[in-house]
Structures are given as C-alpha cells and as structure tokens.
Amino acid sequence: GENVEQHPSTLSVQEGDSAVIKCTYSDSASNYFPWYKQELGKRPQLIIDIRSNVGEKKDQRIAVTLNKTAKHFSLHITETQPEDSAVYFCAASRATDSWGKLQFGAGTQVVVTP
C-alpha cells in the first residue's frame, strides 16, 4: 500500500518568512495530492490539492509543487502570518481508483512567531 512520509515534524518561522513542508510517497500510481490544515481543536480542512498532470499550483500565499519522478511534493507558504500556525497534513491517493483511499503523512506543526 501507499506510504507517505512528511518532514519536518515541527517548523518554527518568523512572521513574514516562508515555510516549506516536504512529503514523499511510495506508490507510483498515486495521482492526487491534497494538503489539509488543522487548527488547534478543529477539524482538518483542505487548503490546496494537486493532481499528477500538473507540476505546480498556487493559491494566494500557498503553493504546492509535485515531482512525479522523485515521488515527492511540497507545500510552500510565503509571507507567513500568525493565523498560519496549525498542523499541516499531506496525503496521497489514486484518485481515479474507485476504491482510492487517502494516505496521510504524520503532520507538521507550524508555529509562526510575531
């Protein structure tokens, strides 16, 4: 089955700096890679996703890049703000497989200090 590794487990950044979280996956058939943000005591919520036919996707201050050959993808947050403090999860799945399941990474705790 799919295995997703996520690094780092914790990330401290100064407000205004950039944050990068990296994930690797094992199943070369995976083709859908979402990122979820979970604030303290809240439910995970999708912030951005990318499919394997695209190398990069941006949405305001966040971007995701995908390297299919190396089987890794990354989340980039620019101009970080205190409200970016949360746990971020990457995930991978075979989105075209009717039995496709999301395999999550272990999460990255991001702390943005003013």
Added chain:
Amino acid sequence: NAGVTQTPKFQVLKTGQSMTLQCAQDMNHEYMSWYRQDPGMGLRLIHYSVGAGITDQGEVPNGYNVSRSTTEDFPLRLLSAAPSQTSVYFCASSRLPGQGYREQYFGPGTRLTVT
C-alpha cells in the same frame, strides 16, 4: 447544509464497554470514512465505504465495526473498548473519485477516552 456531523463530542468509556460513534452527512456523498488521530501519527484510516451496503477495512480496523445502511449515515462501533483506542475520531465524506472532485469533508471529531 450541516455538512458532516458527529456525536458525541466527548466520551469516556471503561475497558470492555461498547459504544457507537455516530456520523451523518447531508451532501449526498457516496464515500465515507473513519479516521483516528493520535499524536505524531497523523490520520489513520479505520474503515471506509463507497456506498450503502459496501464497506472495507482501512489501515487500523481491529476492534471496530462499521455498516452503511443509508447514504447519509456511517456509524462506527467499538466492540470492547481498550485503552489503546483512546484517540480523537474523525468521520469524513467525499464524492467518489469517478465524480471528479475529491475533497474530503471532515466532521468536528469525537474525543474518546478509555480508562
């Protein structure tokens, strides 16, 4: 739309007790799933369903049962609670992959403690 709802929000059980965590969605999603979240381990899939009457095991199914009699509801049953089942449980729903968009919508979670 209420989205995905879960009850209860908090529960304390004694070892050996059984209980059912409730999950319902009003988005007509075929795909529903249960995850448990433990510190440092991310979200691990317990069971999932691709429609009424169809369920399958995820990564950590032992000690849990599910059934799907309607599109809306997907209850998770703990058969004989153990301290190792102390966790936060999330239910999630989404469209099927063949329907394109795959965002999973999560419920608010149930915090379960087994003593």
